Amino acid sequence: MKIEIFANDAAKSVEVKRQLEKKLAERHFVFDSKNPDIVITVGGDGTLLAAFHHYESQLEKIRFVGVHTGHLGFYTDWRDDEIDDLVISLQSDNRQSVSYPLLDVSVKTRVAGEIKQHLALNESSLRRVGPTMTADVFIGGDAFERFRGDGLCIATPTGSTGYSKSLGGAVIHPDLPALQLTEIGSINNRVFRTLSSPLVISPNDWVTLVPVDPSSSEDFLLTVDSSYYHSNDIAQVSFKISKKKIHFAKYRHNGFWNRVKNSFIGDGK
Known part of the structure; x- marks a missing residue:
């Protein structure tokens, strides 16, 4: 499985990208920015949008995974302190995905x-x-x-x-x-x-x-x-x-209404 890590320029995102690259290299993942199977975005929804447009000619063969390094993003399922869990999910990838219009x-x-x-x-x-x-x-x-x-x-x-x-x-x-x-x-x-x-x-x-x-x-x-x-x-x-359509890797892809709740309502406290 070929991986591309697409990050914004924020210091936290750059550091998370560095850690991800190190952990994935240790597990012998292949990095390929031209023809990736998985694009991991590190930043927020703006970063994912940028990655989407960068690879919009290859959408049929790419799945996206979002890691947020700031406020909770609507398209980002993973926090920056969960990259070990993300690496485990990538290792056990079953090629499932969820798609959006x-x-x-x-x-x-x-x-x-x-x-x-x-x-x-x-x-x-x-x-x-x-x-x-x-x-x-x-x-x-x-x-x-x-x-x-x-x-x-x-x-x-x-x-x-x-x-x-x-x-x-x-x-x-x-x-x-x-x-x-x-x-x-x-x-x-x-x-x-x-x-x-x-x-x-x-x-x-x-x-x-x-x-x-x-x-x-x-x-x-x-x-x-x-x-x-x-x-x-x-x-x-x-x-x-x-x-x-855009395809997201379905490792623990949050349901749509959970995304809406988390983004606009929170836990109600």
């Missing part, structure tokens, strides 16, 4: 008509820098509404616990491979109307956002997880559940 993001440019593809683990959003964003919203190819406001966010089930939740969206279990569309600062008055409610979209449907007057000199801001893309050349953006 991902989001395909397809951007069509206005001038050249090119299609640019992105993949998100958590969410993607379209916003406008400066004036209010106006965009036509299509669901499954059918016109749904004309949105006016700061922007729109489309999240995966696991991403429903992040930015989407802060916008008033529901928390969705990843066994339901659905999209969630939430509004960012929508305008609702006698002239402008939106549904003003989060939408849970079937995996058989897709969401398309078509900016009104895209030729404006004002930039649009497209986010894909933690990446940002400024452009005034966006004709439309489409979102759908990807055929790809």
